Amino acid sequence: MAAGKPEFVWKVQSSWPAGSGLHYLQMRTLDFIENWTRGRVAFERYSADEIVPGYETWNAVQRGVIPAGMACTCYTMSKDWLSGMMCSAPGLGPVEKMAFYHGTKDVRDSKNYETPVWKFFEKRMREKFNVQVLPSAMQTTETFLYSTKPINTIEDLKKLKIRSVGVRGDVFKAAGCSVVGMPAGEIMPAMERGVIDAAEFANFFGDVPLGFADAAKYIYFNPYSSAPSNLMLFVNADQWDKIPKDLQKLIKEAAFESMKWSLSECLYLDFLTMRKAEKDHGAKIQSIPMEVGQYVHEKAMEFYKEKAKEDQDLAQYMKYYDEFFVEQGNGEYIKYIDDLL
Amino acid sequence: MKPLLNGINTLNEVVGKAVSLLFIALVFTVAIDLFTRYFTGRTTVWAFDINYMIYGTNFMLAGAYAMKHGSHVRVDVLYQKFSPRAQAVLEVVFLAIVMIPLCSFMFYATMLDFLNSVAAREVSIASSWRPIIYPYKAVMPLSFFLLLLQSIAHFISNFVIALKGDSDVN
Amino acid sequence: MSINEMYAIAMVVALLGGVVIGFPVAFLMAGLGLFFGALVNGIDLAAYQATLNTYGVMSGWSLLAIPLFVYMGVVLEKAQIAEKLYLGLYLLLGPVRGGLAIATMFIATMFAACTGIAGASVIAIGLIALPSMLHYGYDKKMASGAICAGGGLGVIIPPSIMMILYGPVAGISISMLFMAAILPGILMASLYIIYMAAMCYFKPELGPAISKEEAAKYTRKEVFKIILVSGVPPMGLVFFVLGSIFFGVAAPTEAAAIGGLGALGIAAMYGKLNIKMILETGYSALKISTFIMWLVLGAKFFMTTFNKLGGGNLIFDALMGLSVGPTMLLIIMLSIIFILGMFMDWIGILLVVIPIFVPIVKSMGWDPLWFAMMFCITLQISYITPPFAYSIFYLKGIAPPEVTLMDIYRGCVPFIIIQFLVLIILFFWHDLALYLPEISMINK
Ligand code: NA
Ligand code: NA
Numbered sequence: 029m030a031a032g033k034p035e036f037v038w039k040v041q042s043s044w045p046a047g048s049g050l051h052y053l054q055m056r057t058l059d060f061i062e063n064w065t066r067g068r069v070a071f072e073r074y075s076a077d078e079i080v081p082g083y084e085t086w087n088a089v090q091r092g093v094i095p096a097g098m099a100c101t102c103y104t105m106s107k108d109w110l111s112g113m114m115c116s117a118p119g120l121g122p123v124e125k126m127a128f129y130h131g132t133k134d135v136r137d138s139k140n141y142e143t144p145v146w147k148f149f150e151k152r153m154r155e156k157f158n159v160q161v162l163p164s165a166m167q168t169t170e171t172f173l174y175s176t177k178p179i180n181t182i183e184d185l186k187k188l189k190i191r192s193v194g195v196r197g198d199v200f201k202a203a204g205c206s207v208v209g210m211p212a213g214e215i216m217p218a219m220e221r222g223v224i225d226a227a228e229f230a231n232f233f234g235d236v237p238l239g240f241a242d243a244a245k246y247i248y249f250n251p252y253s254s255a256p257s258n259l260m261l262f263v264n265a266d267q268w269d270k271i272p273k274d275l276q277k278l279i280k281e282a283a284f285e286s287m288k289w290s291l292s293e294c295l296y297l298d299f300l301t302m303r304k305a306e307k308d309h310g311a312k313i314q315s316i317p318m319e320v321g322q323y324v325h326e327k328a329m330e331f332y333k334e335k336a337k338e339d340q341d342l343a344q345y346m347k348y349y350d351e352f353f354v355e356q357g358n359g360e361y362i363k364y365i366d367d368l369l
Numbered sequence: 370m371k372p373l374l375n376g377i378n379t380l381n382e383v384v385g386k387a388v389s390l391l392f393i394a395l396v397f398t399v400a401i402d403l404f405t406r407y408f409t410g411r412t413t414v415w416a417f418d419i420n421y422m423i424y425g426t427n428f429m430l431a432g433a434y435a436m437k438h439g440s441h442v443r444v445d446v447l448y449q450k451f452s453p454r455a456q457a458v459l460e461v462v463f464l465a466i467v468m469i470p471l472c473s474f475m476f477y478a479t480m481l482d483f484l485n486s487v488a489a490r491e492v493s494i495a496s497s498w499r500p501i502i503y504p505y506k507a508v509m510p511l512s513f514f515l516l517l518l519q520s521i522a523h524f525i526s527n528f529v530i531a532l533k534g535d536s537d538v539n
Numbered sequence: 540m541s542i543n544e545m546y547a548i549a550m551v552v553a554l555l556g557g558v559v560i561g562f563p564v565a566f567l568m569a570g571l572g573l574f575f576g577a578l579v580n581g582i583d584l585a586a587y588q589a590t591l592n593t594y595g596v597m598s599g600w601s602l603l604a605i606p607l608f609v610y611m612g613v614v615l616e617k618a619q620i621a622e623k624l625y626l627g628l629y630l631l632l633g634p635v636r637g638g639l640a641i642a643t644m645f646i647a648t649m650f651a652a653c654t655g656i657a658g659a660s661v662i663a664i665g666l667i668a669l670p671s672m673l674h675y676g677y678d679k680k681m682a683s684g685a686i687c688a689g690g691g692l693g694v695i696i697p698p699s700i701m702m703i704l705y706g707p708v709a710g711i712s713i714s715m716l717f718m719a720a721i722l723p724g725i726l727m728a729s730l731y732i733i734y735m736a737a738m739c740y741f742k743p744e745l746g747p748a749i750s751k752e753e754a755a756k757y758t759r760k761e762v763f764k765i766i767l768v769s770g771v772p773p774m775g776l777v778f779f780v781l782g783s784i785f786f787g788v789a790a791p792t793e794a795a796a797i798g799g800l801g802a803l804g805i806a807a808m809y810g811k812l813n814i815k816m817i818l819e820t821g822y823s824a825l826k827i828s829t830f831i832m833w834l835v836l837g838a839k840f841f842m843t844t845f846n847k848l849g850g851g852n853l854i855f856d857a858l859m860g861l862s863v864g865p866t867m868l869l870i871i872m873l874s875i876i877f878i879l880g881m882f883m884d885w886i887g888i889l890l891v892v893i894p895i896f897v898p899i900v901k902s903m904g905w906d907p908l909w910f911a912m913m914f915c916i917t918l919q920i921s922y923i924t925p926p927f928a929y930s931i932f933y934l935k936g937i938a939p940p941e942v943t944l945m946d947i948y949r950g951c952v953p954f955i956i957i958q959f960l961v962l963i964i965l966f967f968w969h970d971l972a973l974y975l976p977e978i979s980m981i982n983k
Contacts, residue, residue: 078847079584084591093584106502107489189412197497206411209418209496211600220712222787389821392610392799399607399796403789417600424606425597428832431825440826441563441833442884446927448561463562467570474573478586479593495598509593 034070036271038263043082043099046075049234049297050165050259054098056293057164057261057286064282068275071096086262090157095267098164100257102194108156110341114149116257117195118250118328122166122291124359125256128352130163130284140284145348152341153262160268162283164261165290167231168298169254170196172316174235174244175226176219179316182323191215191227196255200228202331203324212238219243230257233297236304241311248314252321253328259290370525377522378437381515385434391427398423417496422505429508433515436523457530464524472517479509546575547850554841555883564887565830565837572840579848592839600792601707602835606828607795608698611780611802613824615653615773616663617816618806623769624649625667630762634754637739637746639675640685641732643668647689648728649770651696652777653802661690661933669938678745679942681735684950687923687930688731688958694885694919696724697781698795700831701915704886708893711907713791714784718975719908721781723916723965730957772808776801785979831886838890851895858899865903869966872896873917880921884929888918912965912972920958923951 040058044051058071074094076082085097086104101111120128129149130140141150153161179185186204190197193209201207208224216239218224226244229235241247261283268276305311315321336343353359402416435441448456485491486503493502550571557567577585596602625646632638643664650660665686672682694701697717706713739746757765780798783789789797806812845851858868879888893914900910923930925948935944965971 080588081591081595088587091583091587093587102494106491106494187410189406189410193494193497201414201497206406207414207497208412209498211495214600216712218790220787223790223793385825386818386822389818389825392606392821392824393817395603395606396610396796396799396803399603399793400800403793403797407788420603421598421600424603427606427825428829429593429597431829432833435826435829435833436563438826440830441565442830442886443561443563444558444883444927445561446932447559459560459562467562468566471566471570471573474586475589475593478590481586482590482594505597506594508597509590 035068035275036267037070037072038095038267039072039074039079040096040098040261041074041079041085041088041094042076043085043097043103044076045082049237050230051075053165053167053290053293054259054261056290057098057283060286060289061279061282064285065275065278069271069279086157086159089159089262089264092264092266094264096261096263098259098261100259101161102257104157105194108152109339110152110345112195113332113342113345114258115194116170116255117332118199118253118255118324119332120256120359121254122168122256122258124254125258126166126287126291127358128349129258131352131358141280145345145352148344148348154265157262158265159262160265162261162263162280163258163287164283165259165294166287167256167259167290168294169249169256170228170230171232171235171240172248172250172255172321173226173228173246174219174240175246175248176222176244177225178246179226179248179320181317182320185320185323188225189223191218191224196228199324199328199331203327216240216243231294231298232305233294233301236301236309236311241305241309245312246314247305247311248316250316250321250324252316252318253325374522374525377518381433381437381519384515385431385437388427388430388434391423395420395423395427414496414498415500418493418498418500421495425505426508429512430515432512433519436516436519454531454534457527460527461524461531464520464527468520469517469524472513472520475513476510476517479506479513483507483510541849543579543848544850544853546579547845547848547853550575550841550845550848550850558883558887564884565833568834568837568841568887572837572842572844575848576840576844579844588843589840592843593836596832596836596839599707601703601713602832604698604703604713604792604795605700605831606824607792607799608700608703609828609831610820610824611698611795611798612653613820613827614799614802614806615776617820617823618802618809618811620653620769620773620805620809622667623765623809624773625671627762627766627769629671630754630757631766633675633749634751635736636743636748637735638748639668639672639677640681640735640739640746643672643682643685644689644728644732644735647686647692648696648725649773649777651689651692651694651724651728652698652781653773660693661687661930662937664690665934665937669934669942672746673939673942675749676744676747678950680946680950681738681745682950683934683938683942683947684952684954685731685735687928687934687947687951688954689728690930690933691919691922692724692728694922695720695727695915697721698791698798699915701885701889701918702911703791704831704835704889705893705911705915708890709897709907709911711911714979715908715976716911717781717784717791718979719912719972720915721975722971723912723961726964726971727916727958727961730961731954734953734957772805776805834884834886835890838887842891842894845891846894854895855898859902865905868899868903869905869913872899873913873962876914876917877921877924880918881924881927885918885922889914906969906973908976909965909969909972913962916958916962916965920955920962923958924955925951 042051042054055073058073061069062071079094080088083103085099088094089097101115105112129146130143132139132143150161153159175188177188189206189208190200191208191210192200197207210218215227215229219227220243229240302313306313332346336346398416398419402413406412483503483506486506491502492499553571554568558564573585573589576588625642628642628645629639632642647660647664650664669682669686673679697720699720702716702720703713706716776798779801780794783797784791784794803812806816858871861868876888876892879892897907900907922928931947931951934947
């Protein structure tokens with residue numbers, strides 16, 4: 029690995045705090061790229077709030093304040109609802125999602141970025157945010173709910189006051205729950221004091237250090253409608269266009285490799301944390317009852333179909349979705365493998 | 370000069386008194402949400418966004434009103450000991466090097482953000498209600514504009530005192 | 540030392556200088572944050588960050604409690620509840636030696652439980668209580684000390700704006716801070732009362748009992764009625780507000796709104812509720828909550844740049860690098876707060892110091908809730924400690940001319956000693972602060 033002087037040095041900020049698991053995953057992607065390009069690209073690394081607040085990372089890159097950022101696409105929902113759909117929308121598991129976004133018959137060349145749905149996504153992000161998007165981490169499914177009350181029936185679920193945002197919040201709303209917005213720092217005290225009954229936040233291995241397993245007695249996963257979040261590296265389009273084609277190709281390959289690596293790492297971390305949560309915190313981790321899980325999945329699908337009637341971009345996305353899952357049957361067989369993924 | 374000063378003072382007095390009514394609105398929106406939740410077990414979808422919009426509008430637009438009434442806290446232990454003329458000189462310096470540049474710059478910066486927000490048809494994602502957010506973002510440039518006007522008014526009246534030692538303006 | 544660290548130091552020097560000259564603190568902090576931010580990061584990023592900071596304060600959910608609690612306090616003040624209550628307690632306790640001073644302290648404690656700001660309490664209680672205490676021959680030093688110390692209870696006994704601000708900045712739940720503050724607050728008020736009762740018992744000239752004739756103007760039944768009518772509703776409101784937080788019915792923000800509604804109700808009960816009163820309440824509350832919110836805004840501008848320049852780390856490293864034990868480190872930190880409290884507003888201190896101190900508290904393994912109480916008590920002490928003492932200045936502003944600044948200074952000394960005593964008790968006995976929060980967690 030004889031690294032010469034880098035051709036490009038980019039400042040990059042992630043949208044998570046320095047000590048967090050997600051920040052660690054994001055930094056590994058940068059390692060992948062630096063190694064894969066043999067040092068032709070180098071990164072000056074920043075964590076959330078070092079330059080701008082974490083949730084502002086997209087806007088900062090769009091405005092050219094920093095050349096690159098790392099975040100999940102949910103943060104852009106204020107300007108583009110479909111971006112949230114590309115992230116942790118309930119429905120597809122992470123492996124399914126990877127297959128849908130990047131599956132290619134041409135395994136000899138890197139055609140992973142040329143699926144219709146990815147090209148559609150890439151084009152929109154360029155037009156709307158002036159960024160080139162690259163996958164950086166595909167995560168395990170997010171915890172369905174941290175709840176202070178047991179959920180045994182659909183009625184139990186509907187009675188809950190849930191802190192949820194993004195597409196997941198929309199789906200809970202469509203499923204008849206009472207949905208509250210609330211900043212991350214307020215969730216724990218609100219749950220402790222009974223202001224809300226339940227909350228969703230992020231991945232298990234990231235949530236537990238924040239105390240979610242302590243405040244909530246019941247921790248549910250939903251194997252019938254997984255919701256993994258899909259983290260991105262994004263580069264200001266003007267900066268991206270400045271670099272040579274061969275280097276672009278190397279960066280894309282490296283990002284893709286890091287995405288695959290991250291899933292196994294997340295799974296490992298989740299398992300480790302589940303064990304620790306049960307042993308040290310007495311957490312009760314369980315699957316949501318089948319009827320509840322399936323109910324949420326059906327409501328999610330109904331909601332997407334309904335919303336697609338007024339949202340052309342979502343309609344286009346759902347068309348690709350149907351092609352992949354219905355016409356080509358690619359997603360048909362996932363149930364034999366493991367839907368939780 | 371006098372009509373200008375009067376105009377600015379009246380404007381900020383009216384704006385301040387108008388937004389003071391928002392306290393009552395705030396008490397009620399928060400209470401309605403709480404009662405709804407307590408008695409029906411459900412929360413209202415709008416309360417989260419409406420609440421911060423009310424309180425943000427309330428204190429931002431009143432920034433100039435509070436300045437007019439000298440309510441922004443200052444440590445006046447030394448300040449009180451100065452002669453009225455020395456106080457006016459200090460005010461002029463403060464307004465010229467801190468306040469007026471600050472408000473002008475903030476007006477420009479927040480206006481930029483407001484325009485971006487309009488262009489993107491930005492909505493709030495703080496809750497699942499998703500109201501459009503740019504009207505609320507307009508509160509920022511508006512507030513700094515009012516504060517700039519009030520600073521200019523203070524600057525003029527203090528400048529006169531600093532020159533003459535006393536003033537009939539204001 | 541890097542150039543950035545020199546900028547950070549320049550920011551602090553300019554801030555203290557400007558504050559002492561008498562520039563408005565909020566705008567001074569905003570201006571310094573913006574100027575140094577632009578110097579280091581360029582105009583574009585500075586503009587962007589300033590907007591983000593502004594919008595952040597405008598959409599800060601936890602800050603919502605500030606306007607609501609201020610509003611509740613102002614409504615209670617405009618309903619003139621304290622005056623009536625004072626009359627009742629005066630008639631009840633007047634015949635006892637030092638009775639008026641004790642009554643004043645009761646009122647101050649009640650007031651503290653209604654409002655969250657020290658200044659307002661000192662002025663209100665001073666206006667009601669000082670003239671009548673002087674009239675009945677009370678020692679002016681003790682009377683004024685009692686008012687300054689009693690007014691300071693407002694920031695300790697919940698609800699307290701100090702804790703409403705402290706919570707989000709330090710990442711602690713506001714309800715927990717409220718719970719933690721109840722016992723230290725009550726202990727402090729009780730010690731004040733015990734001290735004054737004892738002093739007057741042994742030296743009646745400090746606080747003579749009122750004459751029998753004076754006391755006989757009202758029958759026992761009338762006295763009882765006055766206390767019932769003027770004392771029970773506000774007391775009930777306070778229990779209702781704190782209780783709804785304690786039992787998890789409402790978040791602190793919501794409890795504040797209920798408190799506001801309840802206060803309006805009480806004002807209506809006393810026949811004080813009319814359009815004019817409602818409008819004027821709004822104007823007063825607006826001036827107070829607006830200056831607090833702009834101070835939050837200014838501090839945010841300042842701290843964003845200060846931290847980016849490594850200023851926070853500089854202080855962190857300096858403190859952690861001192862080769863002293865944890866107790867000494869704590870004393871140094873509290874001394875910094877105490878000294879800053881001599882010439883800066885408490886809100887400004889809190890917003891600037893807490894983000895720097897909280898990591899130290901964490902790395903020392905101290906309970907953050909306990910440290911919060913140590914912090915608030917220290918800041919409260921600095922508030923009545925000469926030469927720069929806000930409460931004293933407020934009282935001097937409204938006191939009759941025969942009460943000199945020196946009288947008030949002297950009168951405060953015993954109360955300052957009691958406050959230090961509470962600080963020392965809390966230092967050795969953490970449960971004084973931590974007991975109620977633990978109970979309320981079990982109770983949820
Ligand atoms: Na999420
Ligand atoms: Na209080």
